Amino acid sequence: MKTLIVTGGSLDISWAKDFVRTINAEYIIAADSGLKYIDELGLVPDMILGDYDSVEDGLLDKYKSIDIKTYPKEKDYTDTHIAIINALKAGASVIYILGATGTRMDHTFTNICNMKAALDSGVPCFICDSHNKIYLINDKMGEVKVSKTGQYGDYVSFVPLSEETIISLAGFKYVLDDYILHQGLSICQSNEIKENVAVINIKKGLVIVFETKD
Incomplete structure:
Protein backbone atom coordinates (compact mmCIF):
# COMPACT_ATOMS: atom_id res chain seq x y z
CA MET A 1 0.00 0.00 0.00
CA LYS A 2 1.56 3.25 -1.16
CA THR A 3 1.46 5.59 1.85
CA LEU A 4 1.92 9.35 2.13
CA ILE A 5 2.82 11.07 5.40
CA VAL A 6 2.59 14.84 5.56
CA THR A 7 4.22 16.45 8.57
CA GLY A 8 4.75 20.01 9.76
CA GLY A 9 8.11 21.19 8.46
CA SER A 10 8.53 23.33 5.34
CA LEU A 11 6.66 22.45 2.16
CA ASP A 12 6.45 24.01 -1.29
CA ILE A 13 2.73 23.57 -1.96
CA SER A 14 3.01 24.16 -5.71
CA TRP A 15 5.62 21.42 -6.02
CA ALA A 16 3.73 19.15 -3.60
CA LYS A 17 0.54 19.28 -5.69
CA ASP A 18 2.39 17.78 -8.64
CA PHE A 19 4.20 15.28 -6.44
CA VAL A 20 1.07 13.86 -4.78
CA ARG A 21 -0.57 13.46 -8.18
CA THR A 22 2.47 11.54 -9.39
CA ILE A 23 2.65 9.06 -6.51
CA ASN A 24 -1.14 8.60 -6.21
CA ALA A 25 -1.02 7.42 -2.58
CA GLU A 26 -3.52 4.83 -1.36
CA TYR A 27 -3.26 5.82 2.32
CA ILE A 28 -2.59 9.29 3.75
CA ILE A 29 -1.49 10.24 7.26
CA ALA A 30 -1.47 13.81 8.56
CA ALA A 31 1.11 14.24 11.32
CA ASP A 32 0.14 17.14 13.59
CA SER A 33 0.50 20.49 11.76
CA GLY A 34 0.98 18.58 8.53
CA LEU A 35 -2.82 18.65 8.54
CA LYS A 36 -2.58 22.26 7.36
CA TYR A 37 -0.70 21.14 4.25
CA ILE A 38 -3.13 18.28 3.71
CA ASP A 39 -5.93 20.83 3.73
CA GLU A 40 -4.12 23.16 1.31
CA LEU A 41 -3.44 20.25 -1.04
CA GLY A 42 -7.10 19.28 -1.05
CA LEU A 43 -6.37 15.78 0.23
CA VAL A 44 -8.49 13.70 2.57
CA PRO A 45 -6.38 11.91 5.20
CA ASP A 46 -7.10 8.37 6.35
CA MET A 47 -5.49 9.07 9.72
CA ILE A 48 -4.65 12.20 11.71
CA LEU A 49 -2.25 12.00 14.64
CA GLY A 50 -0.23 14.20 16.96
CA ASP A 51 -0.53 16.40 20.02
CA TYR A 52 -2.03 19.21 17.90
CA ASP A 53 -0.13 21.94 19.75
CA SER A 54 0.54 23.68 16.43
CA ASP A 61 -13.03 19.87 13.58
CA LYS A 62 -13.19 19.88 9.78
CA TYR A 63 -11.92 16.31 9.79
CA LYS A 64 -13.73 14.94 12.85
CA SER A 65 -15.04 11.96 10.85
CA ILE A 66 -11.45 10.80 10.21
CA ASP A 67 -9.51 8.38 12.42
CA ILE A 68 -7.89 10.83 14.87
CA LYS A 69 -5.22 9.69 17.32
CA THR A 70 -4.21 12.11 20.07
CA TYR A 71 -0.87 11.90 21.87
CA PRO A 72 0.50 13.93 24.79
CA LYS A 73 2.75 16.88 24.00
CA GLU A 74 5.52 15.46 26.17
CA LYS A 75 6.35 12.03 24.75
CA ASP A 76 9.27 9.83 23.73
CA TYR A 77 8.55 9.90 19.98
CA THR A 78 8.09 12.75 17.53
CA ASP A 79 4.83 12.99 15.60
CA THR A 80 6.64 12.03 12.40
CA HIS A 81 8.14 8.93 14.02
CA ILE A 82 4.70 7.94 15.31
CA ALA A 83 3.32 8.43 11.81
CA ILE A 84 5.93 6.06 10.36
CA ILE A 85 5.09 3.44 12.99
CA ASN A 86 1.37 3.76 12.22
CA ALA A 87 2.02 3.57 8.48
CA LEU A 88 3.85 0.28 8.99
CA LYS A 89 1.04 -1.06 11.18
CA ALA A 90 -1.46 -0.11 8.47
CA GLY A 91 0.43 -2.23 5.94
CA ALA A 92 2.48 0.30 3.98
CA SER A 93 4.53 -1.17 1.14
CA VAL A 94 6.31 2.14 0.46
CA ILE A 95 6.25 5.41 2.40
CA TYR A 96 6.72 8.96 1.12
CA ILE A 97 7.12 11.76 3.66
CA LEU A 98 6.53 15.43 2.86
CA GLY A 99 7.14 18.36 5.22
CA ALA A 100 9.99 16.54 6.97
CA THR A 101 12.67 19.11 6.07
CA GLY A 102 12.90 22.79 6.89
CA THR A 103 14.52 25.36 9.14
CA ARG A 104 14.82 23.09 12.18
CA MET A 105 17.83 20.95 11.30
CA ASP A 106 17.40 18.89 14.46
CA HIS A 107 13.95 17.86 13.28
CA THR A 108 15.20 17.22 9.74
CA PHE A 109 18.02 14.96 10.88
CA THR A 110 15.81 13.13 13.37
CA ASN A 111 13.21 12.54 10.65
CA ILE A 112 15.92 11.05 8.43
CA CYS A 113 17.05 8.73 11.22
CA ASN A 114 13.45 7.75 11.98
CA MET A 115 13.22 6.18 8.53
CA LYS A 116 15.25 3.30 9.98
CA ALA A 117 12.01 1.94 11.45
CA ALA A 118 10.77 1.40 7.90
CA LEU A 119 14.16 0.13 6.72
CA ASP A 120 14.23 -2.48 9.49
CA SER A 121 10.75 -3.61 8.40
CA GLY A 122 11.84 -3.96 4.78
CA VAL A 123 9.65 -1.06 3.62
CA PRO A 124 11.15 1.59 1.31
CA CYS A 125 10.79 5.06 2.82
CA PHE A 126 11.61 8.42 1.25
CA ILE A 127 11.69 12.00 2.52
CA CYS A 128 11.02 14.30 -0.42
CA ASP A 129 10.94 18.04 -0.99
CA SER A 130 11.36 20.27 -4.03
CA HIS A 131 15.15 19.77 -4.04
CA ASN A 132 15.84 16.46 -2.30
CA LYS A 133 14.93 12.79 -2.15
CA ILE A 134 16.42 11.20 0.96
CA TYR A 135 16.51 7.54 1.99
CA LEU A 136 18.54 4.97 3.88
CA ILE A 137 20.49 1.97 2.57
CA ASN A 138 22.13 -0.73 4.67
CA ASP A 139 24.19 -3.88 4.19
CA LYS A 140 21.13 -6.15 4.01
CA MET A 141 19.81 -4.71 0.75
CA GLY A 142 22.38 -5.97 -1.77
CA GLU A 143 22.66 -3.98 -4.98
CA VAL A 144 20.46 -0.87 -5.16
CA LYS A 145 19.99 0.50 -8.67
CA VAL A 146 19.24 4.10 -9.64
CA SER A 147 18.49 4.90 -13.29
CA LYS A 148 19.80 8.12 -14.76
CA THR A 149 16.36 8.97 -16.15
CA GLY A 150 14.66 8.15 -12.86
CA GLN A 151 17.01 9.91 -10.46
CA TYR A 152 15.54 12.80 -8.50
CA GLY A 153 18.12 15.46 -9.31
CA ASP A 154 21.61 15.99 -10.65
CA TYR A 155 23.66 14.78 -7.70
CA VAL A 156 23.83 11.78 -5.39
CA SER A 157 25.57 12.01 -2.02
CA PHE A 158 26.21 9.39 0.64
CA VAL A 159 26.61 10.13 4.35
CA PRO A 160 27.52 7.24 6.68
CA LEU A 161 25.49 6.71 9.83
CA SER A 162 27.71 3.88 11.05
CA GLU A 163 31.27 4.40 12.23
CA GLU A 164 32.65 2.33 9.37
CA THR A 165 30.87 1.66 6.08
CA ILE A 166 32.05 -0.42 3.13
CA ILE A 167 30.60 1.01 -0.07
CA SER A 168 30.87 0.17 -3.77
CA LEU A 169 29.61 2.51 -6.50
CA ALA A 170 29.34 1.65 -10.20
CA GLY A 171 27.95 3.75 -13.04
CA PHE A 172 28.83 6.99 -11.27
CA LYS A 173 31.32 9.70 -12.23
CA TYR A 174 33.34 8.69 -9.18
CA VAL A 175 33.35 4.91 -8.71
CA LEU A 176 34.32 3.06 -5.57
CA ASP A 177 35.15 -0.60 -4.95
CA ASP A 178 34.69 -1.78 -1.37
CA TYR A 179 35.81 1.61 -0.11
CA ILE A 180 35.93 1.95 3.66
CA LEU A 181 33.99 5.12 4.38
CA HIS A 182 34.48 6.50 7.86
CA GLN A 183 32.24 9.05 9.54
CA GLY A 184 33.43 12.59 8.94
CA LEU A 185 34.74 11.99 5.41
CA SER A 186 33.26 13.94 2.48
CA ILE A 187 34.52 11.81 -0.41
CA CYS A 188 30.96 10.68 -1.24
CA GLN A 189 29.53 14.19 -1.64
CA SER A 190 27.94 15.37 -4.93
CA ASN A 191 28.56 12.35 -7.12
CA GLU A 192 26.87 12.10 -10.53
CA ILE A 193 25.31 9.22 -12.46
CA LYS A 194 27.11 8.69 -15.78
CA GLU A 195 25.72 5.34 -17.01
CA ASN A 196 22.09 4.51 -17.76
CA VAL A 197 21.90 2.70 -14.43
CA ALA A 198 24.09 3.26 -11.38
CA VAL A 199 24.58 0.59 -8.73
CA ILE A 200 25.06 1.16 -5.00
CA ASN A 201 26.21 -1.71 -2.82
CA ILE A 202 26.70 -1.31 0.92
CA LYS A 203 28.72 -4.29 2.16
CA LYS A 204 28.82 -3.06 5.74
CA GLY A 205 27.02 -0.32 7.64
CA LEU A 206 24.24 2.18 7.07
CA VAL A 207 24.21 5.31 4.88
CA ILE A 208 21.92 8.20 4.09
CA VAL A 209 21.44 8.70 0.35
CA PHE A 210 20.64 12.19 -0.93
CA GLU A 211 19.43 12.58 -4.51
CA THR A 212 19.53 16.36 -4.91
CA LYS A 213 19.22 19.28 -7.29
CA ASP A 214 20.18 22.94 -6.88
Missing part, protein backbone atom coordinates in the same frame (compact mmCIF):
# COMPACT_ATOMS: atom_id res chain seq x y z
CA VAL A 55 -2.74 22.97 14.61
CA GLU A 56 -4.95 25.98 13.93
CA ASP A 57 -8.18 26.20 15.92
CA GLY A 58 -11.09 24.70 14.04
CA LEU A 59 -9.03 22.81 11.46
CA LEU A 60 -9.24 19.53 13.35
Whole structure:
Protein backbone atom coordinates (compact mmCIF):
# COMPACT_ATOMS: atom_id res chain seq x y z
CA MET A 1 0.00 0.00 0.00
CA LYS A 2 1.56 3.25 -1.16
CA THR A 3 1.46 5.59 1.85
CA LEU A 4 1.92 9.35 2.13
CA ILE A 5 2.82 11.07 5.40
CA VAL A 6 2.59 14.84 5.56
CA THR A 7 4.22 16.45 8.57
CA GLY A 8 4.75 20.01 9.76
CA GLY A 9 8.11 21.19 8.46
CA SER A 10 8.53 23.33 5.34
CA LEU A 11 6.66 22.45 2.16
CA ASP A 12 6.45 24.01 -1.29
CA ILE A 13 2.73 23.57 -1.96
CA SER A 14 3.01 24.16 -5.71
CA TRP A 15 5.62 21.42 -6.02
CA ALA A 16 3.73 19.15 -3.60
CA LYS A 17 0.54 19.28 -5.69
CA ASP A 18 2.39 17.78 -8.64
CA PHE A 19 4.20 15.28 -6.44
CA VAL A 20 1.07 13.86 -4.78
CA ARG A 21 -0.57 13.46 -8.18
CA THR A 22 2.47 11.54 -9.39
CA ILE A 23 2.65 9.06 -6.51
CA ASN A 24 -1.14 8.60 -6.21
CA ALA A 25 -1.02 7.42 -2.58
CA GLU A 26 -3.52 4.83 -1.36
CA TYR A 27 -3.26 5.82 2.32
CA ILE A 28 -2.59 9.29 3.75
CA ILE A 29 -1.49 10.24 7.26
CA ALA A 30 -1.47 13.81 8.56
CA ALA A 31 1.11 14.24 11.32
CA ASP A 32 0.14 17.14 13.59
CA SER A 33 0.50 20.49 11.76
CA GLY A 34 0.98 18.58 8.53
CA LEU A 35 -2.82 18.65 8.54
CA LYS A 36 -2.58 22.26 7.36
CA TYR A 37 -0.70 21.14 4.25
CA ILE A 38 -3.13 18.28 3.71
CA ASP A 39 -5.93 20.83 3.73
CA GLU A 40 -4.12 23.16 1.31
CA LEU A 41 -3.44 20.25 -1.04
CA GLY A 42 -7.10 19.28 -1.05
CA LEU A 43 -6.37 15.78 0.23
CA VAL A 44 -8.49 13.70 2.57
CA PRO A 45 -6.38 11.91 5.20
CA ASP A 46 -7.10 8.37 6.35
CA MET A 47 -5.49 9.07 9.72
CA ILE A 48 -4.65 12.20 11.71
CA LEU A 49 -2.25 12.00 14.64
CA GLY A 50 -0.23 14.20 16.96
CA ASP A 51 -0.53 16.40 20.02
CA TYR A 52 -2.03 19.21 17.90
CA ASP A 53 -0.13 21.94 19.75
CA SER A 54 0.54 23.68 16.43
CA VAL A 55 -2.74 22.97 14.61
CA GLU A 56 -4.95 25.98 13.93
CA ASP A 57 -8.18 26.20 15.92
CA GLY A 58 -11.09 24.70 14.04
CA LEU A 59 -9.03 22.81 11.46
CA LEU A 60 -9.24 19.53 13.35
CA ASP A 61 -13.03 19.87 13.58
CA LYS A 62 -13.19 19.88 9.78
CA TYR A 63 -11.92 16.31 9.79
CA LYS A 64 -13.73 14.94 12.85
CA SER A 65 -15.04 11.96 10.85
CA ILE A 66 -11.45 10.80 10.21
CA ASP A 67 -9.51 8.38 12.42
CA ILE A 68 -7.89 10.83 14.87
CA LYS A 69 -5.22 9.69 17.32
CA THR A 70 -4.21 12.11 20.07
CA TYR A 71 -0.87 11.90 21.87
CA PRO A 72 0.50 13.93 24.79
CA LYS A 73 2.75 16.88 24.00
CA GLU A 74 5.52 15.46 26.17
CA LYS A 75 6.35 12.03 24.75
CA ASP A 76 9.27 9.83 23.73
CA TYR A 77 8.55 9.90 19.98
CA THR A 78 8.09 12.75 17.53
CA ASP A 79 4.83 12.99 15.60
CA THR A 80 6.64 12.03 12.40
CA HIS A 81 8.14 8.93 14.02
CA ILE A 82 4.70 7.94 15.31
CA ALA A 83 3.32 8.43 11.81
CA ILE A 84 5.93 6.06 10.36
CA ILE A 85 5.09 3.44 12.99
CA ASN A 86 1.37 3.76 12.22
CA ALA A 87 2.02 3.57 8.48
CA LEU A 88 3.85 0.28 8.99
CA LYS A 89 1.04 -1.06 11.18
CA ALA A 90 -1.46 -0.11 8.47
CA GLY A 91 0.43 -2.23 5.94
CA ALA A 92 2.48 0.30 3.98
CA SER A 93 4.53 -1.17 1.14
CA VAL A 94 6.31 2.14 0.46
CA ILE A 95 6.25 5.41 2.40
CA TYR A 96 6.72 8.96 1.12
CA ILE A 97 7.12 11.76 3.66
CA LEU A 98 6.53 15.43 2.86
CA GLY A 99 7.14 18.36 5.22
CA ALA A 100 9.99 16.54 6.97
CA THR A 101 12.67 19.11 6.07
CA GLY A 102 12.90 22.79 6.89
CA THR A 103 14.52 25.36 9.14
CA ARG A 104 14.82 23.09 12.18
CA MET A 105 17.83 20.95 11.30
CA ASP A 106 17.40 18.89 14.46
CA HIS A 107 13.95 17.86 13.28
CA THR A 108 15.20 17.22 9.74
CA PHE A 109 18.02 14.96 10.88
CA THR A 110 15.81 13.13 13.37
CA ASN A 111 13.21 12.54 10.65
CA ILE A 112 15.92 11.05 8.43
CA CYS A 113 17.05 8.73 11.22
CA ASN A 114 13.45 7.75 11.98
CA MET A 115 13.22 6.18 8.53
CA LYS A 116 15.25 3.30 9.98
CA ALA A 117 12.01 1.94 11.45
CA ALA A 118 10.77 1.40 7.90
CA LEU A 119 14.16 0.13 6.72
CA ASP A 120 14.23 -2.48 9.49
CA SER A 121 10.75 -3.61 8.40
CA GLY A 122 11.84 -3.96 4.78
CA VAL A 123 9.65 -1.06 3.62
CA PRO A 124 11.15 1.59 1.31
CA CYS A 125 10.79 5.06 2.82
CA PHE A 126 11.61 8.42 1.25
CA ILE A 127 11.69 12.00 2.52
CA CYS A 128 11.02 14.30 -0.42
CA ASP A 129 10.94 18.04 -0.99
CA SER A 130 11.36 20.27 -4.03
CA HIS A 131 15.15 19.77 -4.04
CA ASN A 132 15.84 16.46 -2.30
CA LYS A 133 14.93 12.79 -2.15
CA ILE A 134 16.42 11.20 0.96
CA TYR A 135 16.51 7.54 1.99
CA LEU A 136 18.54 4.97 3.88
CA ILE A 137 20.49 1.97 2.57
CA ASN A 138 22.13 -0.73 4.67
CA ASP A 139 24.19 -3.88 4.19
CA LYS A 140 21.13 -6.15 4.01
CA MET A 141 19.81 -4.71 0.75
CA GLY A 142 22.38 -5.97 -1.77
CA GLU A 143 22.66 -3.98 -4.98
CA VAL A 144 20.46 -0.87 -5.16
CA LYS A 145 19.99 0.50 -8.67
CA VAL A 146 19.24 4.10 -9.64
CA SER A 147 18.49 4.90 -13.29
CA LYS A 148 19.80 8.12 -14.76
CA THR A 149 16.36 8.97 -16.15
CA GLY A 150 14.66 8.15 -12.86
CA GLN A 151 17.01 9.91 -10.46
CA TYR A 152 15.54 12.80 -8.50
CA GLY A 153 18.12 15.46 -9.31
CA ASP A 154 21.61 15.99 -10.65
CA TYR A 155 23.66 14.78 -7.70
CA VAL A 156 23.83 11.78 -5.39
CA SER A 157 25.57 12.01 -2.02
CA PHE A 158 26.21 9.39 0.64
CA VAL A 159 26.61 10.13 4.35
CA PRO A 160 27.52 7.24 6.68
CA LEU A 161 25.49 6.71 9.83
CA SER A 162 27.71 3.88 11.05
CA GLU A 163 31.27 4.40 12.23
CA GLU A 164 32.65 2.33 9.37
CA THR A 165 30.87 1.66 6.08
CA ILE A 166 32.05 -0.42 3.13
CA ILE A 167 30.60 1.01 -0.07
CA SER A 168 30.87 0.17 -3.77
CA LEU A 169 29.61 2.51 -6.50
CA ALA A 170 29.34 1.65 -10.20
CA GLY A 171 27.95 3.75 -13.04
CA PHE A 172 28.83 6.99 -11.27
CA LYS A 173 31.32 9.70 -12.23
CA TYR A 174 33.34 8.69 -9.18
CA VAL A 175 33.35 4.91 -8.71
CA LEU A 176 34.32 3.06 -5.57
CA ASP A 177 35.15 -0.60 -4.95
CA ASP A 178 34.69 -1.78 -1.37
CA TYR A 179 35.81 1.61 -0.11
CA ILE A 180 35.93 1.95 3.66
CA LEU A 181 33.99 5.12 4.38
CA HIS A 182 34.48 6.50 7.86
CA GLN A 183 32.24 9.05 9.54
CA GLY A 184 33.43 12.59 8.94
CA LEU A 185 34.74 11.99 5.41
CA SER A 186 33.26 13.94 2.48
CA ILE A 187 34.52 11.81 -0.41
CA CYS A 188 30.96 10.68 -1.24
CA GLN A 189 29.53 14.19 -1.64
CA SER A 190 27.94 15.37 -4.93
CA ASN A 191 28.56 12.35 -7.12
CA GLU A 192 26.87 12.10 -10.53
CA ILE A 193 25.31 9.22 -12.46
CA LYS A 194 27.11 8.69 -15.78
CA GLU A 195 25.72 5.34 -17.01
CA ASN A 196 22.09 4.51 -17.76
CA VAL A 197 21.90 2.70 -14.43
CA ALA A 198 24.09 3.26 -11.38
CA VAL A 199 24.58 0.59 -8.73
CA ILE A 200 25.06 1.16 -5.00
CA ASN A 201 26.21 -1.71 -2.82
CA ILE A 202 26.70 -1.31 0.92
CA LYS A 203 28.72 -4.29 2.16
CA LYS A 204 28.82 -3.06 5.74
CA GLY A 205 27.02 -0.32 7.64
CA LEU A 206 24.24 2.18 7.07
CA VAL A 207 24.21 5.31 4.88
CA ILE A 208 21.92 8.20 4.09
CA VAL A 209 21.44 8.70 0.35
CA PHE A 210 20.64 12.19 -0.93
CA GLU A 211 19.43 12.58 -4.51
CA THR A 212 19.53 16.36 -4.91
CA LYS A 213 19.22 19.28 -7.29
CA ASP A 214 20.18 22.94 -6.88
